[in-house]
Amino acid sequence: MLTSQFILEKGQFLNNLDIQAYYKQMQSSSIVMSYKGAASNDLLTSLLSIAQTKLAETESKSAIKKRVFSILVEILQNIYHHYEAVHGNSLHEDDAITFLLVKLDDTYTIITGNYVASKDVMMLKQRIDEVNSLTADELKEKYREQLNIGVVSPKGGAGLGIIDIARKSGNRLEYEFEEFDPHYSFFSLTVRISAN
Amino acid sequence: MENFYLEETSKTPKLSFDRKTGKFLMSGRSIPENSIEFYRPLFEWLDDYVKSPSDKTIFDIKLEYFNTSSSKCLVEIFRRLERIDNNSVVINWFYEEDDEDMQESGEDFKEIIDIPIVMNVIEN
Numbered sequence: 441m442l443t444s445q446f447i448l449e450k451g452q453f454l455n456n457l458d459i460q461a462y463y464k465q466m467q468s469s470s471i472v473m474s475y476k477g478a479a480s481n482d483l484l485t486s487l488l489s490i491a492q493t494k495l496a497e498t499e500s501k502s503a504i505k506k507r508v509f510s511i512l513v514e515i516l517q518n519i520y521h522h523y524e525a526v527h528g529n530s531l532h533e534d535d536a537i538t539f540l541l542v543k544l545d546d547t548y549t550i551i552t553g554n555y556v557a558s559k560d561v562m563m564l565k566q567r568i569d570e571v572n573s574l575t576a577d578e579l580k581e582k583y584r585e586q587l588n589i590g591v592v593s594p595k596g597g598a599g600l601g602i603i604d605i606a607r608k609s610g611n612r613l614e615y616e617f618e619e620f621d622p623h624y625s626f627f628s629l630t631v632r633i634s635a636n
Numbered sequence: 637m638e639n640f641y642l643e644e645t646s647k648t649p650k651l652s653f654d655r656k657t658g659k660f661l662m663s664g665r666s667i668p669e670n671s672i673e674f675y676r677p678l679f680e681w682l683d684d685y686v687k688s689p690s691d692k693t694i695f696d697i698k699l700e701y702f703n704t705s706s707s708k709c710l711v712e713i714f715r716r717l718e719r720i721d722n723n724s725v726v727i728n729w730f731y732e733e734d735d736e737d738m739q740e741s742g743e744d745f746k747e748i749i750d751i752p753i754v755m756n757v758i759e760n
Contacts, residue, residue: 481669488667489646502760503734510701510737513667517703520669580744588748590711600704608737 472498472541472548479537479554484520488513491541498543504635508548511608511631512541514601519554546635553628561617561625567599568613568629571606579607609633640681648674649699653681658690663698671705675712682716689720698730698758699738707741714749727753733760 472494475487491512499505519537538553556564574582586600606613614630637655644650649664668674695717702710717725729745731738739755746753 484669485647501734502732503736506701506735507737510667510703513701513703517667517669517705580740584744584747587707587711587744590708590715600708604704 470498470543472543474540476535476538479520481520484516487516487539494541499635501635504548504633507608508541508550508633508635511605511633512550514605515539515550515552515629515631518601519552522554522556522560543635548633548635550631550633551628553626555620555624556617556627558619558623558625561627564627565615565617567602568615571599571602572612574606576607576610579603583607605631637684640678651678653678653685655685656690658693660693660695661698662696665700666702666706666709668703668706671703671709675706675709679709679712679716682713686716686719689724691724693717693720693725694728695726696728696730701738702741707744710745711748714745714751718750722751725751727751728756729753730756730758733757 473491477483488509492509495505495509499508516539536554538551540549540551542549542551571579571582583600583603586603602613609631611632611634616628618626618628620626639655640651640653642648642651644664647665647667649662649666652659652661654660697710714727717727727745727749729742731742742753742755746755
């Protein structure tokens with residue numbers, strides 16, 4: 441009896457602490473926006489519209505605002521196209537995508553997480569590793585090369601999105617893959633954009 | 637042949653393509669999820685236009701931002717205009733003076749497209 445009460449109290453204490461810690465974290469790291477849930481065309485439109493309003497509040501430089509927003513568009517639309525491919529399978533729809541937009545000091549950080557087909561993991565890794573290995577000038581060349589090809593697939597394709605994200609962010613793209621089951625992996629991507 | 641006109645939305649640009657005067661305008665944003673679907677009617681209109689174009693074609697592009705699938709569609713549009721006699725087509729690329737990204741984008745197209753692209757700074 442005593443033990444269970446202790447556990448209950450301890451549990452409540454922990455919950456309380458968690459919320460406080462979370463709140464403090466939210467304040468200090470100034471999360472501009474966060475989302476976890478399903479992905480659909482309409483939701484994406486709403487998310488982008490909210491992001492735009494939030495950025496208008498936090499960022500005074502028009503060029504930076506545009507840069508952060510356009511990178512966000514590219515990332516979320518990339519995820520959405522992947523989501524369409526993954527959708528309809530055994531995954532929980534409620535936590536299909538996670539995304540966080542944080543401004544800390546003079547850097548914006550966009551962190552996203554979503555499920556991808558495990559068979560695509562190698563290709564995605566290779567693409568990101570490749571753009572990470574290129575200098576700014578090489579990225580520009582690569583972008584122009586891909587652009588010159590024109591429309592190749594109904595989804596744009598050829599990794600132009602990843603090149604564009606790397607080029608605009610000016611930083612290495614950080615990523616992680618975690619196997620969820622034999623068919624799907626959780627892919628998280630971190631993109632940093634300097635606001636200076 | 638009719639003019640091609642579309643109002644701007646929060647995700648798609650205003651498109652105003654005047655058949656007779658050859659004055660073309662694209663302004664606003666271009667971030668549709670499916671860019672090809674959005675631009676296909678314009679591609680078809682342009683396929684017709686280039687068969688008997690106006691004496692002069694002036695294409696003003698004033699975009700706030702666009703996604704990469706739209707940039708591929710812009711290439712498709714420019715490729716069609718490349719079929720017209722080169723001296724009668726001009727593309728005016730507008731960008732805000734501190735917007736390096738939009739300036740770079742204009743330079744990208746300049747590099748790969750065979751039509752004069754004039755860079756125009758909009759002062760803030």
